[in-house]
Amino acid sequence: MNDDISDLLPALVALRHDLHAHPELAFAEHRTAGIVAAALRELGLEVHEGVGGTGVVGLLRNGAGRSVGLRADMDALPMVEQSGLPHASLFSGVHHGCGHDGHTSMLLGAARQLTRTRRFAGTVVFIFQPAEEGRGGAKAMVEDGLFERFPCDSVYALHNWPDLPLGHAQTRPGPIMAAADRFDISVRGRGGHAAQPHHTPDAILAASQLVTQLNTIVARRIDPGESAVLSVTRIEGGHSHNVLPAEVQITGTVRSFDPDSQDRIEAALHDTAQGVALASGTEVEVKYTRYYPATINSAAEAELALAAAADTGLQATVAPLPAFTSEDFAFMLEQRPGAYLWLGQRRLGADAGLHRPLHHPCYDFNDAALPLGIAWFVAVAQRALR
Numbered sequence: 283m284n285d286d287i288s289d290l291l292p293a294l295v296a297l298r299h300d301l302h303a304h305p306e307l308a309f310a311e312h313r314t315a316g317i318v319a320a321a322l323r324e325l326g327l328e329v330h331e332g333v334g335g336t337g338v339v340g341l342l343r344n345g346a347g348r349s350v351g352l353r354a355d356m357d358a359l360p361m362v363e364q365s366g367l368p369h370a371s372l373f374s375g376v377h378h379g380c381g382h383d384g385h386t387s388m389l390l391g392a393a394r395q396l397t398r399t400r401r402f403a404g405t406v407v408f409i410f411q412p413a414e415e416g417r418g419g420a421k422a423m424v425e426d427g428l429f430e431r432f433p434c435d436s437v438y439a440l441h442n443w444p445d446l447p448l449g450h451a452q453t454r455p456g457p458i459m460a461a462a463d464r465f466d467i468s469v470r471g472r473g474g475h476a477a478q479p480h481h482t483p484d485a486i487l488a489a490s491q492l493v494t495q496l497n498t499i500v501a502r503r504i505d506p507g508e509s510a511v512l513s514v515t516r517i518e519g520g521h522s523h524n525v526l527p528a529e530v531q532i533t534g535t536v537r538s539f540d541p542d543s544q545d546r547i548e549a550a551l552h553d554t555a556q557g558v559a560l561a562s563g564t565e566v567e568v569k570y571t572r573y574y575p576a577t578i579n580s581a582a583e584a585e586l587a588l589a590a591a592a593d594t595g596l597q598a599t600v601a602p603l604p605a606f607t608s609e610d611f612a613f614m615l616e617q618r619p620g621a622y623l624w625l626g627q628r629r630l631g632a633d634a635g636l637h638r639p640l641h642h643p644c645y646d647f648n649d650a651a652l653p654l655g656i657a658w659f660v661a662v663a664q665r666a667l668r
């Protein structure tokens with residue numbers, strides 16, 4: 283069963299508040315990475331800095347055996363914090379609105395606990411990644427040779443999850459977070475007089491038809507048993523009541539879990555755009571960007587993640603559905619078997635009014651989740667390196 287970690291908590295809560303007050307944006311986590319590297323060195327770990335930009339890797343070896351990667355993200359969001367808390371961000375426009383300050387503190391806590399207990403055989407690879415929020419820091423670390431330089435037989439991560447009550451944890455085999463794609467479409471006519479529409483292809487009308495047709499792709503081209511979503515989020519063109527504009531821009535996002543569905547949606551989007559172009563006489567240019575793949579847990583590791591959660595006294599259940607948000611830990615799970623856990627952090631009882639969703643201007647990581655996440659990381663390492 284779980285060892286006592288309560289003596290570690292005061293320093294870790296202080297660290298979490300310090301990180302919260304000094305948030306740093308993607309690939310600029312210099313102060314945070316420095317604190318992490320110093321803390322790992324103090325424990326006597328082998329430390330590598332500058333992995334994939336501002337990433338830090340610490341190695342804790344305890345004899346021969348397998349190796350397991352434990353990952354935390356370090357970056358904050360470009361948004362203004364409005365919490366008014368004593369440890370609120372000191373920098374306007376940068377806010378730890380996703381709780382990565384909590385993740386970093388929990389993984390450092392796990393490093394402390396595993397260093398002093400050492401009830402495992404093999405190597406624990408502590409992975410502190412930059413730039414999770416839309417910039418692909420996990421991909422940068424993978425491309426910098428993360429798993430060649432620091433071999434991991436499996437890899438695990440968690441995210442605090444305000445939708446789940448404190449004391450609960452969930453994951454599932456297979457997809458848990460969606461692939462996130464973005465499309466940018468230019469619809470071009472020649473532009474002309476609104477009263478002489480026969481002189482130019484109408485980019486506004488073509489763009490309108492395209493938006494309508496794009497909204498049929500998921501409904502008509504994807505197996506109803508699969509989940510996917512396509513949303514058009516921006517349409518822009520024209521400046522005057524009597525001028526037909528030469529160009530209209532359309533932007534949107536696609537979320538999916540199954541790579542086949544993702545391929546079909548992208549192909550259908552190109553077909554639809556070319557069909558509208560042909561019918562309207564416009565030129566349509568599509569830029570389709572896949573920025574995060576789906577986060578897909580391997581079955582055995584998802585089971586281990588739940589068993590480790592149960593070891594620590596968490597109420598661990600299989601998540602009934604994946605979430606349509608995305609997560610760049612997906613890039614690590616493309617390389618190694620592993621699992622991603624949702625750690626409940628919804629405040630209960632008298633604190634219930636403090637509940638905020640992720641990315642809310644008043645969001646603050648729930649410090650009561652710190653010992654739970656530390657214990658989970660420790661239990662994962664002990665189970666994976668038995």
Ligand SMILES: [Zn+2]
Nearest residue numbers: 380415640641
């Ligand atoms: Zn986030």
Ligand SMILES: [Zn+2]
Nearest residue numbers: 380381382441
């Ligand atoms: Zn996050």
